[in-house]
Amino acid sequence: MTLMLHAGGEAIAYDALTALSTPDPTASHVPVPHHAVVDMVRYALGFFGHELLEEHHAVTTDGMNYFGVLSLRSPHGDYTDMVGLRNSHKKQFPIGIAIGSRVFVCDNLAFSADHVIRRKHTANAKRDLPGLVAAVIEPLGVARQALAHTYDRYKSLSLPDEMADQAIMAMYRDGVINVTRIADVLRAYEEPPHDWGDKTPWRLFNAATFTLTGRVAENPAATRRLHDVIDGVCQRLL
Template sequence: MNQLIEPPRVRRMPNLMLHCGAHTVDMEDVAGVTTPRTTSTWTPIPHAQLIQTVQRALGAAGLRIGTQAHSLSHEGQRYFGLMEINGGRTNEDYCWVLGLRNSHDKTFPAGIVAGASVFVCDNLSFSGEVKFARKHTRYIVRDLPLLTGRSIGQLMSKWTHQDRRIAAYKEASLDDVTAHDLIIRATDVGVCSNRLIPSVLGEWREPRHEAFQPRNAWSLFNAFTESLKEGSLAELPKRTEALHGLMDSQVGLGLN
């Protein structure tokens, strides 16, 4: 295994709270996971190799990695990680985030997805579909660097859209009636279950963070993500993507 090039500092990020047996680990633990043998139809890749490939692609794109968090579950067979990404612009209340996943038990392909993390509460949300998802087939090792590089380029555009989106949320005022309606509609589009409605309502009515006191779409969005972060991170991408769709429609924002 090649040594990581100038590894960024790693800390336990509060938004990497996994259930179902997952736990946060150091990079050394990730590198120590044994990769299963290749078969005629299946070529698993080491979790650490995916991380290294993404790090190199980010560096080549002029992006700098901030803090990282890594997690393993199912006796190391499944990996999920987060990287804070620093680009040319600096935002005061949130940062760009890259999510990584890989499996050795054929559960899901290797992939990356873009998102944002809010500083004040460490809420995490993903935006858009998984931009790179590669099955563990014969030529994955050969194709991985090229596919990853292309995906990072696409994600840079996605993050620019995310900046516009968050600005629109902050400018869109909401009253209680509209907020309550959106909370109910969120259950219809798969953002959350009925069980989470009281939690989201509580975060909207009495935000635990002063930054979300304004009655706007950004505050409601974070009421959702504050409640969702107690669930499985594996489910978070599709839930927050659905949440973005609901909120985008509410504020009249059309993003590709």
């Protein structure tokens, strides 16, 4: 679960979230209750058959900004698909719903995923959001299956040490990791802290994401570039 709290955010239970007050609307800004955003996404996920595994919520100290992450049980493998949420009562950012294999939602406003909805707080926002959410979540099953096929390919290919070294340097050149993390990725690949199987692109992918844990909020594009590096390795191995 990747909900980063280091800029004043405080974890909060869902029940406490429902008790937070919502500011009165103005002509140009119609706040949507934080819990209402969660409820809409929960409903759409359940309607389209996605099983919610766990959820984490946070708000800023004044309760005006909300951040959340929901994880979905994957029927395809040993990982979770993620849904990230954010909402603001003070016009700091629009309503955001992000969906991907791993989502990073941070109280410093970093927000990244494979598919992102952003909706301003207008008079029609509450009316339109359920349809927008459904439009993204309805095809989510297909996206999750495609991701599973990608990970199966990562797991199926043997990765020579020379190519692993080249891939780690490609991560550095492409801005996935900085120079101080090169050794960390190599160490996690050579001596895995978890069972990621034999030396494959999957093991290297996990070594990199393990090293990036807690740092991606500052560089949210890193996960997309990491996939590009690992996909390139796989193409060379096929």
